[in-house]
Amino acid sequence: MAKSKIAIYGAIGANVAIAITKFVVAGVTGSSAMLSEGIHSAVDTFNGILLLVGLRLSQRPATPEHPFGHGKELYFWSLIVAVLIFGLGGGVSFYEGIQHIRNPEPMRDPIWNYIVLAAAFVFEGTSFTIALKQFIGQTHGQPFWTALHRSKDPTTYTVLAEDSAALAGLLVAAVGIYASHRLDMPALDGAASVVIGVLLVGVAVLLIRESRGLLIGEGIRPETAREIRALALAHPGVNGVGEILSMYIGPDDALVTIDLDFDDGTATDQAAATISTLQREVRARYPMIKRLFIEAGSPPESDGASSREATARRTPAWSREHRVRRMED
CATH class of the missing domain: 1.20.1510.10 (Cation efflux protein transmembrane domain)
Incomplete structure (x- = not known):
């Protein structure tokens, strides 16, 4: 500045x-x-x-x-x-x-x-x-x-x-x-x-x-989003990356949200370690991303009670609690 x-x-x-x-x-x-x-x-x-x-x-x-x-x-x-x-x-x-x-x-x-x-x-x-x-x-x-x-x-x-x-x-x-x-x-x-x-x-x-x-909310460049997606998929246990949402809120201040889908049976501590490592990698490569939010788990495509049970099994407890807090806010 x-x-x-x-x-x-x-x-x-x-x-x-x-x-x-x-x-x-x-x-x-x-x-x-x-x-x-x-x-x-x-x-x-x-x-x-x-x-x-x-x-x-x-x-x-x-x-x-x-x-x-x-x-x-x-x-x-x-x-x-x-x-x-x-x-x-x-x-x-x-x-x-x-x-x-x-x-x-x-x-x-x-x-x-x-x-x-x-x-x-x-x-x-x-x-x-x-x-x-x-x-x-x-x-x-x-x-x-x-x-x-x-x-x-x-x-x-x-x-x-x-x-x-x-x-x-x-x-x-x-x-x-x-x-x-x-x-x-x-x-x-x-x-x-x-x-x-x-x-x-x-x-x-x-x-x-x-x-x-x-x-009106311009986000990061498509090639930057693709590189972040590739970084996430390179981690063991990550089998999918949802839509990467982003927005510039200042000249050198971008907000990015990422939704990761982990393999079935992934332990909570392993998912937490992967997310922590990914955050460091993204921030090191793209210093303008100062607000990075990563969530773990995505619901399967089926409906009903079985869908909720499957979601609960696949989503680490810390991530579910985080989402609940966001809903309450």
């Missing part, structure tokens, strides 16, 4: 300086693209503050009302950030661009635009480099795009997405301003603003998609 904060602080610092400069120059030169860039940087600044709020709230301890903690606070606030990028960043830039196309105004003293764009590119590039280094340090050797898709830390990929959009937006603004001035076509400046708006909307949609999946 501390490393995530470094990337966010870097982005906020860069965006505050850039936003102020862009707004001043937009007022001096009358550039629509520069005004859109100023709005973009202002929204990014506010978004960074919201991500810090989400980080702080997500670290609150568990309570009786929230027994699994508040890790999903971060996912909620990252969704709010994505919505702001969509509405304030993309929507306002698009609107401003359309207005400038409909009522074009000649640009005044464009040299200031180039100076600010160059400075902004340096600042945004620095912020992007900090975020990229933080992210690469968390990939554990995975390919970049694979790691980005699998990341459950919205602070990292949100800052990366924002900085990438900012760098692309700066290039679009530079092309629009140059073409507008060179060809004496003020409407091209507005067209650049529209392109920046579309770019921000696209980034926002991708971030909303990621946040939605995590908020």
